[in-house]
Amino acid sequence: MSNDWTPFRPGPRDLERIAGEVAAIPKIQAELLANHPDLKAADRGAHQYQIAGSRVELRIDDALPAALDGIGLFEPGAVHQGIARISTGLGYPHLETDPDFVGLMAAFQTKSGQRVDFLAINDPTSPTDDHRAFITLLEATAASAGAEAPFAGKSGDLDLLDLAAVQTRFALAMVRKMGMRDGAKALAHILGQTLTTARSSTAFQTYWTGVVEIGGTAGKFVFVPTADENRLRDLQPGERHLSDDWRTRQAAGDLTFRLYWLPFVNQQETSTTRLTEPWVEQRHLVGQLRFPRIAADGEAAALWSALAAEMGANPANWVRDRQGSIAEPGTEFGVARKLVYQRGQEVRGALPPADYAEVFATGQIGEALADVLRRRRAAKRAGGHVDSAPAG
Secondary structure (H helix, E strand, O other), X not given: OOOOOOOOOOOHHHHHHHHHHOOOHHHHHHHHHHHOOOOOOOOOOOOOOEEEEEEEEEEEOOOOOOOOOOEOOXXXXXXXXXXXXXXXXXXXXXXXXXXXXXXXXXXXXXXXXXXXXXXXXXXXXXXXXXXXXXXXXHHHHHHHOOOOOOOOOEOOEOOHHHHHOOOOHHHHHHHHHHOHHHHHHHHHHHHHHHHHHHHEOOOOOOEEEOOEEEOOEEEEEEEEEOOOOOOEOOOOOOOOHHHHHHHHHHHHOOEEEEEEEEEOOOOOOOOOOOOOOOOOOOOEEXXXXXXXXXXXXXXXXXHHHHHHHHOOOOXXXXXXXXXXXXOOOOOHHHHHHHHHHHHHHHHHOOOOXXXXXXXXXXXXXXXXXXXXXXXXXXXXXXXXXXXXOOOO
8 A cells, every 4th residue: 555645734823724714614604594594593504404313323344454443433343323414515405406415424432432423425526625615615605595506406306407507696606706717617526516416316325525544544434325226316306305215214224334444545546635536446344334213203213313403523523543642634624624613513503512422322312412402403493494304
């Protein structure tokens, strides 16, 4: 394995600079709230709309690659209880037929109490190569909130004329901020990524994480369904077809994903800076993620969904070496994401981690936590806030 990857080790000046470059997050969240009629409370800057939230179980394989063996969650044969969330990618509610990303968040805790979060999308590449361009993308999304969604279809239909239109607020904002050449390039890449969801029949599909550091090297992780059931969707599947499909599937049985590790090879085939380019994948099976069967209309399902929506997560919640001694992500983009998620959760008042720490140990939602979740969700729903499809 080539070792021409040098991890980014930020100093105080680096952290100050990057914090300044992502400082627009609160403004973006405020603009989303101001522009979209279905947002009544400060919410996520991205992945606002929840398709599903659930208890999950991560089972680690008995044999692991040397770079992972014994680090964080990766104890051979270990079983971890966690919380997971499936979401759309935009920062506001919209038709699930609109071109967009679908995201997966799965959160766990090691035996020593260290938080580990997997955050992934249904495309092997990032929307942008660097965090500055990603902030521009979020700003353009906020500017278009409340109007027709970026590259949106209508009433559950996929309208190819709308997909090609460049005179939307989103396209204009991207070009205005990035320039014609860079803006058009970014738009073309994002359109190619988001068409996957516009064609999807289910959110039970493959999800890739970003670049993470583990065991002295870089890598990615990919969650692959144990059964390939993502077919070309109907022409008029319904505005909430992904949410409805997931509830139906999980009510019928467990939903399982194989977890693979993708090791860094070299900067040509597995770039840690050209993030819009897919990696050459050398998949190593390291575990299985299971969403247990649950009745869609029961109290338990409602509470798990509420917990997934109200909690926070961060891709920097990660264990990078056996000693747990590396505090920051190993890429500049990773450090920026850490700061973005931290600030965004402060603004929206995410549920404090201490309130749900017991869930990782017990796999259960206790009555005290249940009461907190009921109150938080009731307050938002009473105000007309929309962050997931209605059950049933």
